[in-house]
Structures are given as C-alpha cells and as structure tokens.
Amino acid sequence: MCTPRWMIGGLLALALAGGAQAEAPKLGVPAGPALIKAWDISIAPDGSGLPPGRGTVAQGALLFQEKCAGCHGPAGVGGAADRLTGGVGSLASPHPIKTAASYWPFATTLFDYVRRAMPIPRPESLSNDEVYALCAYLLSVDHIVGANTTLDAVTLPKVRMPNRDGFVPLWPPHKAW
Amino acid sequence: MHPYRRTLARYPQAAGGGLIDRRAFLGAGLLAGAAGVAAGAPAAAVGEQLPPSMLRPGAALSTYGIPSRYEASVQRLIKRPTVDVSPGTGSSRTPLHRLNGIITPSGLHFQRNHNGVPDINPAGHRLLVHGLVRRPLTFTVDALLRYPSISRICFIECGGNSDVNAANDEPQQVTVGAIHGLISCSEWSGVPLGVLLDEAGIAPDASWLLVEGADAAGMSRSIPLIHARDHAIVALYQNGERLRPEQGYPVRLLVPGWEGNINVKWLHRIKVTSGPMETRDETSHYTELRRDGKALQFDFIMPVKSVIVLPSAGLTMQGPGWYEISGLAWSGMGRVAKVEVSADGGRSWAEAALQAPVLPQCLTRFRLPWHWSGQPALLQSRAFDEHGNTQPTRSDWVSRFAADQEYHNNSIQGWGVTGGGEVLNVYT
Numbered sequence: 273m274c275t276p277r278w279m280i281g282g283l284l285a286l287a288l289a290g291g292a293q294a295e296a297p298k299l300g301v302p303a304g305p306a307l308i309k310a311w312d313i314s315i316a317p318d319g320s321g322l323p324p325g326r327g328t329v330a331q332g333a334l335l336f337q338e339k340c341a342g343c344h345g346p347a348g349v350g351g352a353a354d355r356l357t358g359g360v361g362s363l364a365s366p367h368p369i370k371t372a373a374s375y376w377p378f379a380t381t382l383f384d385y386v387r388r389a390m391p392i393p394r395p396e397s398l399s400n401d402e403v404y405a406l407c408a409y410l411l412s413v414d415h416i417v418g419a420n421t422t423l424d425a426v427t428l429p430k431v432r433m434p435n436r437d438g439f440v441p442l443w444p445p446h447k448a449w
Numbered sequence: 450m451h452p453y454r455r456t457l458a459r460y461p462q463a464a465g466g467g468l469i470d471r472r473a474f475l476g477a478g479l480l481a482g483a484a485g486v487a488a489g490a491p492a493a494a495v496g497e498q499l500p501p502s503m504l505r506p507g508a509a510l511s512t513y514g515i516p517s518r519y520e521a522s523v524q525r526l527i528k529r530p531t532v533d534v535s536p537g538t539g540s541s542r543t544p545l546h547r548l549n550g551i552i553t554p555s556g557l558h559f560q561r562n563h564n565g566v567p568d569i570n571p572a573g574h575r576l577l578v579h580g581l582v583r584r585p586l587t588f589t590v591d592a593l594l595r596y597p598s599i600s601r602i603c604f605i606e607c608g609g610n611s612d613v614n615a616a617n618d619e620p621q622q623v624t625v626g627a628i629h630g631l632i633s634c635s636e637w638s639g640v641p642l643g644v645l646l647d648e649a650g651i652a653p654d655a656s657w658l659l660v661e662g663a664d665a666a667g668m669s670r671s672i673p674l675i676h677a678r679d680h681a682i683v684a685l686y687q688n689g690e691r692l693r694p695e696q697g698y699p700v701r702l703l704v705p706g707w708e709g710n711i712n713v714k715w716l717h718r719i720k721v722t723s724g725p726m727e728t729r730d731e732t733s734h735y736t737e738l739r740r741d742g743k744a745l746q747f748d749f750i751m752p753v754k755s756v757i758v759l760p761s762a763g764l765t766m767q768g769p770g771w772y773e774i775s776g777l778a779w780s781g782m783g784r785v786a787k788v789e790v791s792a793d794g795g796r797s798w799a800e801a802a803l804q805a806p807v808l809p810q811c812l813t814r815f816r817l818p819w820h821w822s823g824q825p826a827l828l829q830s831r832a833f834d835e836h837g838n839t840q841p842t843r844s845d846w847v848s849r850f851a852a853d854q855e856y857h858n859n860s861i862q863g864w865g866v867t868g869g870g871e872v873l874n875v876y877t
Binding site for chain 2: 381
C-alpha cells in the first residue's frame with residue numbers, strides 16, 4: 273500500500289509534537305526500597321538519612337588514633353592529608369586556616385563524607401557507631417561539642433558549626449555578589 | 450606576489466610590539482616561512498636519497514591506533530599532592546602547548562580523581578534515580594544505550610584550573626599545561642538527563658539533585674534541578690568511542706560550562722531533593738573564600754577565559770621573525786565573541802582571528818600573526834564572551850579573595866619573552 277505524502281507529513285508532525293517524553297523507550301526498571309536503602313548514603317543538613325547508632329568523644333579519640341592520625345596527624349593536625357581541626361575564627365585573617373572545624377557549615381557533612389570516603393584505603397568500612405564517634409571526637413577538639421558528648425541521629429544535626437553563616441550562595445543566580 | 454615576500458611595513462599593524470592584523474594571512478596558507486617555537490625535538494639529518502620509508506614495507510594493520518612513537522613525550526602532567534597517603538587522589542593535566550585545534554584527544558583529557566579510577570564492568574552497572582519522584586527507577590547501561598542520544602562538543606574545566614597562578618606569590622616557571630591544563634574539550638554523546646528524570650516523574654516540591662559517582666570517594670554534588678533537567682547529559686561516549694575509564698566509564702554526567710567537579714564520573718545515583726545536600730565537595734572544597742572571611746558557594750559556571758599556548762612558558766623562540774600566536778578561549782556562559790592579544794604589556798591590543806567552529810561552552814582556537822623583533826615582549830590575551838563578560842587582571846582577581854584561594858581563576862595570563870627568546874610566566 274502506498275501512503276500519501278500528506279499523511280506521512282501528518283504522522284511526522286504528530287510524532288514530533290509528542291516531544292522527548294513520548295519518544296523515550298521507557299526502559300527504567302522500578303527500584304525497590306531495599307536497593308534504595310542500601311545505596312542512599314547521603315545525609316542532608318537537617319539530618320535526614322542519618323542511620324541508627326551513636327558514638328562518644330572518648331570512643332572517637334581512640335578510633336582516630338587507630339585509623340586516621342596516620343594521615344591526618346594527631347588531633348587532625350600535622351599529617352600529609354587535609355587538616356581537620358583548628359583555625360576556628362581565622363577565616364577573615366590574612367592567613368585563613370580552612371579545616372572541618374573552622375570552615376565546614378554543617379556537622380552532617382562530616383558524617384556523610386567520613387562514612388562514604390574514609391579511611392582512604394577502605395572506604396565504607398566504618399560502622400555507623402564508629403562514624404558518630406569520630407564526628408564527636410573531631411568536633412570536640414575545638415570545643416564545638418563538649419568532652420562528654422554522645423552523637424546520634426538526633427544530636428548530630430543540632431550541632432552548630434562555627435562557620436554556619438559563612439557562605440554566600442550564588443544559586444539562585446539573582447543572589448550573585 | 451607571494452605574501453611572505455612583502456616587507457613587514459606593508460602588513461597592517463594591528464597593535465604595538467609587532468602584532469599584525471588577523472586578516473593578513475587569511476587564505477594565503479599560514480606563515481610557511483615562519484620560525485617555529487621549539488618544543489625540544491632535534492631535527493634528524495635528511496639525506497639526499499629517497500626517504501627510507503619508501504624502500505620497505507611498513508608496519509602491519511592494527512586494531513586500535515596509538516600515537517607515533519616520536520610523540521611519546523606528549524603526555525598528561527601528573528600532580529598528586531598526597532601521594533604518600535592517597536595515591537589515587539590528584540590530577541593529571543592536558544599538555545595544551547603540544548596540541549592544536551580544539552578537540553583534546555581522549556587519552557590526554559585531564560583527570561581529577563578523588564580516590565582512584567574504578568574498574569567498572571558495564572554489565573553490572575546501574576543508574577538509580579530516586580528521591581522526590583513518582584517512580585524510583587534503575588537504568589542498565591544497555592538500556593541507556595537504547596535511548597535517543599544527543600551530542601555536544603564542549604569543554605570541561607576543573608574549578609581549580611590555573612591554581613598554580615592563584616596560590617603562588619611568585620610566578621612558577623612551568624608549562625601552560627601545568628598551569629592551565631585542567632581544561633579539555635571533547636564531543637560527548639549520551640541521553641538528555643531530562644528524559645530519564647521525566648520517566649521517573651519529578652514531584653512538585655523537587656528543586657535540586659544529588660548526583661553521586663560509584664568511585665571509592667563516592668564523589669557527590671548537588672545540582673539545581675531546573676538547570677540539570679534542561680542542559681545535563683548522561684554521557685556514554687567521548688569523541689565517538691565509549692568513555693575512557695578515567696573519564697567515568699561507563700556513564701558520566703555532563704553539564705556543559707559548569708565546573709568540572711559537577712560533571713560526576715562513574716555516575717550511579719541521582720537523588721531528587723528539595724535542597725542542596727551540602728556535600729564535602731560543595732562546602733569544604735569548590736567554594737571561594739573572600740578576604741572578608743565569607744565564601745562564595747554554588748558558583749557553578751566557569752567564567753570567560755583565554756590563554757596563549759604558543760608561545761608559552763618553557764618554550765624558546767627561534768630568533769626574531771614571524772610567528773603565529775595561538776591560543777584557546779572559552780566561556781561557561783556561552784560563545785566566545787572576541788579575543789584580544791597584546792604584545793606590549795597591555796598598552797595596545799589587537800583582535801585575534803577566531804577559528805571556526807565557535808560553539809557555546811566550547812574551546813575556541815584563536816590565532817594572530819606576530820613579527821617578533823627580538824626585543825623583550827609581554828604577551829597577554831583577554832577573551833570576551835557573547836554576554837560581554839571579560840577577564841580581570843591577576844592583581845584584580847587576587848584582591849577579591851583570601852590568600853591561597855584558587856578556584857575559578859580566570860585572570861589574564863602574561864607570558865614574558867626575553868631578548869634571548871626565553872618565554873616566562875609573568876604576573877601582571
């Protein structure tokens with residue numbers, strides 16, 4: 273059968289009007305809750321995503337010496353890897369010292385990053401209790417939390433970092449400096 | 450009359466220091482008699498017989514070509530600041546001064562890795578889209594390969610490019626690749642991200658995405674949904690072939706013109722959210738600390754920039770005479786509209802020729818004929834994009850930021866040429 277030229281044009285126009293959505297093959301497979309739970313390791317600033325568990329400053333101090341100090345130095349200063357502590361209040365000085373303590377705006381980022389990326393040779397190897405303990409210890413060095421602190425999914429997001437108000441977001445773009 | 454036989458006086462001078470009008474050689478073949486800028490390889494003696502390669506059969510056919518063995522020195526420059534404790538962390542930089550045109554060979558595309566290059570079998574790789582969506586979905590690589598694809602020729606520039614000129618009080622005498630080589634340009638092909646997001650069905654309160662790689666750093670960044678949905682590509686191919694492992698095989702995100710770190714490699718998870726996740730790499734890093742102690746955050750777009758690559762630091766002029774000044778310009782905001790070149794330290798500027806194609810968020814090659822008198826010269830370039838943005842001087846740029854702030858440095862590069870023909874990195 274021979275299709276008239278006007279009909280081909282009409283069908284083409286219909287197809288194009290459908291847009292990308294209509295043309296997409298829709299090959300996504302539904303993702304179940306177990307997969308999402310296993311893969312979703314992101315912690316939001318409000319604490320959503322934080323897992324059960326808890327850790328103390330004292331536990332974190334021991335863990336830090338065992339698993340972190342080799343690269344970051346004792347108490348998070350003086351190692352080959354990024355400095356983690358000190359420098360609080362230095363950011364507007366001629367020699368700003370950017371550390372997790374002095375610069376990071378949210379304590380939740382500490383949990384998120386330590387769990388996903390540290391220690392470098394064995395990322396994702398720390399238990400949730402260990403990550404909470406390491407966060408508690410690191411924040412205690414500069415007295416952001418007290419020496420007797422226990423951190424968990426409720427208390428960690430409530431920690432107010434010294435540089436919480438130190439960032440000027442350029443998005444949305446109308447906020448440009 | 451052959452154009453090269455004309456005297457210098459007959460060429461239109463475009464600016465001081467011997468810069469010639471960009472149209473002087475158009476269509477004439479470029480500077481056949483011009484002196485070259487030495488890159489170090491001594492010329493072999495040429496006899497008066499036929500070339501030996503004409504006297505015997507050459508090498509066998511090959512299944513995958515590699516560069517000539519005589520080009521073995523054209524390599525990425527590796528920088529690993531914490532090699533002792535984290536050997537997979539650092540960068541390797543594109544040797545810009547050894548390349549021409551605008552496309553970076555895939556094997557010379559810069560790398561910035563945060564804990565090594567993962568070895569991912571595509572058969573087991575999935576991309577998860579979840580969060581504020583109606584239908585959380587996973588996509589296999591085979592599935593992504595079946596979607597209608599698009600291609601973009603565009604640059605990727607690390608947010609920390611040109612750090613060498615930002616963080617050091619004295620100019621370092623290293624090559625242009627070592628200073629500015631955290632930029633590369635490729636043709637990328639893949640699936641518009643918006644197609645996959647629409648398939649999952651974005652919830653009304655969604656406004657950001659968390660994008661995560663399947664590397665040992667779990668590299669993750671937050672991206673505004675409105676931009677990602679319209680402009681991001683889930684890239685599967687680079688320069689016609691599947692991605693190289695160090696460029697994110699089997700899947701990477703491409704957000705043309707936005708800082709390299711956003712273009713997450715080994716892409717395996719996208720979470721649709723109502724706000725930024727404030728990840729380590731958008732707080733601790735890739736933020737710009739000002740002198741007042743406040744830091745700019747979510748400065749996504751790479752600003753307009755240019756750099757002369759020939760001549761550039763570490764190269765040596767081959768005596769007075771004709772040269773082609775050649776360089777690269779780009780803007781994350783759009784197309785390059787104009788590049789100006791100065792040979793007299795900024796007293797006068799000449800407009801360079803822009804070589805087609807001139808594409809948005811893409812490297813643009815510029816060229817300008819130059820007659821070097823043999824006297825000391827100071828070469829600079831400054832680009833203007835189609836929105837009128839241009840580059841600051843280094844001193845202006847540095848004055849905005851805290852000491853050692855090294856992100857988004859788009860200040861004007863100066864190359865000093867000594868009377869002896871040595872080319873030096875110079876701060877202006």
